[in-house]
Structure formats: C-alpha cells, structure tokens
Amino acid sequence: MISPLEGEPVKLISCKTALSKSGLYDIDYALNPYKGCAHGCLYCYAPDIIKCEGCGEWGSWVEARANISRVLKKEIQKIGDAMIGLATVTDPYQPAEERLGLTRACIEVISKSGASLMLMTKSPLARRDFDLLNKIDKLEFCVTITTFDEGIARSMEPNAPSPKARLELLRDAADAGLRTTAMVSPWLVATGHPEGELIEMIELLGQAGCRNITIDRLRLRPTAVRRIRDTVQKTGHSSSRCLASVADMSEKTDVGKILESIQCESRFPEIAFEIPKID
Secondary structure, three states: OOEEEOOOOEEEEOOOOOEEEOOOOOOOEEEOOEEEOOOOOOOOOOHHHHOOOOOOOOOOOEEEEOOHHHHHHHHHHHOOOOEEEEOOOOOOOOOOHHHHOHHHHHHHHHHOOOOEEEEEEOOHHHHHHHHHHOOOOOEEEEEEOOOOOHHHHHHHOOOOOOHHHHHHHHHHHHHOOOOEEEEEOOOOOOOOOHHHHHHHHHHHHHHOOOOEEEEOOOOOOHHHHHHHHHHHHHOOOHHHHOHHHHHHHHHHOOHHHHHHHHHHOOOOOOOEEEOOOOO
C-alpha cells in the first residue's frame, strides 16, 4: 500500500525486511529507512544499485519504509553485535525524517540491543538523536564532507546541507562524546594542487575534533556520468561548466600516494586515516 506524504515528494510504503546483508567490507548489515534521496547528489552511486522504474530523476523522489523499526525489532535479535550501516544507499536524515522519525525509531531499537552501528549522513538533523546514539556502545558517527568549496558543493550536491553545516555537525558530535569519522568520500578535487587542498581539509576536520578520516577518490557509475554531463549541458553557469574538470581530476587523483606523502611528513599524528577497500 503506497500513499503520498502531503506536501512532499515522499511515498509511505511497507517493508518485509529491514536488514540486508552488506557487500561493504566494514559493515555486516545495511539498514535503509528510505529509498531514494532528496539530496540529489550528482555523483551518487545509489541509482545504479537500487533501480526504480518510473520513479523519476534521482533526487526528485523518496519512499519511506513506514514499518521498518517494527521489522528491525524482530530481526535484530538474531545478529548479536554485528555492525549495521545506517544508511548505505540513502541519507537516513532525509528532510521527511524530521516529520516521520523512522531513523530515530530504528536507532532506539539498536540502542536497546547489542548491535554495533555505523551511521552515515550529511544532515545536521542528526543532532536530534545524540541522546540515543550515546547509548550505543559500539558506534561510529560518520559525516560525509566531499569538499569545502561551496560552489562545487552546490553544483554536485544541489539539495544537501552545506559543507560548513556538516563541519559544525562533526564538531558538535565530537563535543557530545560520539566517536566521529569524516568521510571525504568521494573527494571532490577543486584545484590543481590536490595535496595542499587535502592538507587544508584535514586541518579543518581536525579542528572540529575529528580523529578518524576516510578518504577515497571519485568513482562514477553510468547514471552519475550522465547526470553530470546533462547538468553541464543544460546550464551556463561557470560553477556548472567546471564540473567536468572537477570530475576528471577527482577520478584520476591518486589518493593513496597523496595520503602517503602527508603521513610521511607526520603532520597529523593524532588522526587515523583510511582508504576504503573497494574492488
């Protein structure tokens, strides 16, 4: 049974399962309260994974799994301390989450279990749930920040909160006692001097209390390639015209080599770095 959420491009649906086996190396189960994502990031890999015929352009629709916390309550009893990824193909803090509270309901279920949680978001709305997150023994609170260039962020992540807002979220999470990770993934390279650019990013993240940073290059899937190309063709803004060069640099940048150079200089001994294991 599908019904629209008044005033928003969101449909309420029911789900039969809440957890799905994850193919990611550091997550055992994926938990996605929503399908689709209002942020509409051009580089997102999710459209090529979840598929939704007739749903429209990525970023223009969201489906909310209205009963997901009740289903999760049954399934979580069988997984022990396994790591749950919230979420892997959407942002768990969609604008509709403020009204629906599906993510908060799931976190409450997890907080009463022995399961571990890796929460990944771009949204300051996550502050609302610090009280529940602090009750989870094994928690990693991850905020995705791909660039601090506001122009590139507005073009590549048109409906997502600003990089500045995400940095403030990281700082507040660290101040609240949560174990924080900055996910510079994908890293959107804005200049021809990527090492200096990355050092500046790391300095800002460190000042926000972040002691764990995951960095990865841009890996475009077919839908993302098309969406970036279409955006460049449809708009005449200089910020949009530079998207092609940003995407090209971000795909070709050798993150491992640059990070090795930075680490050899021992500039950030207090920060742990990681490059995801992706086949």
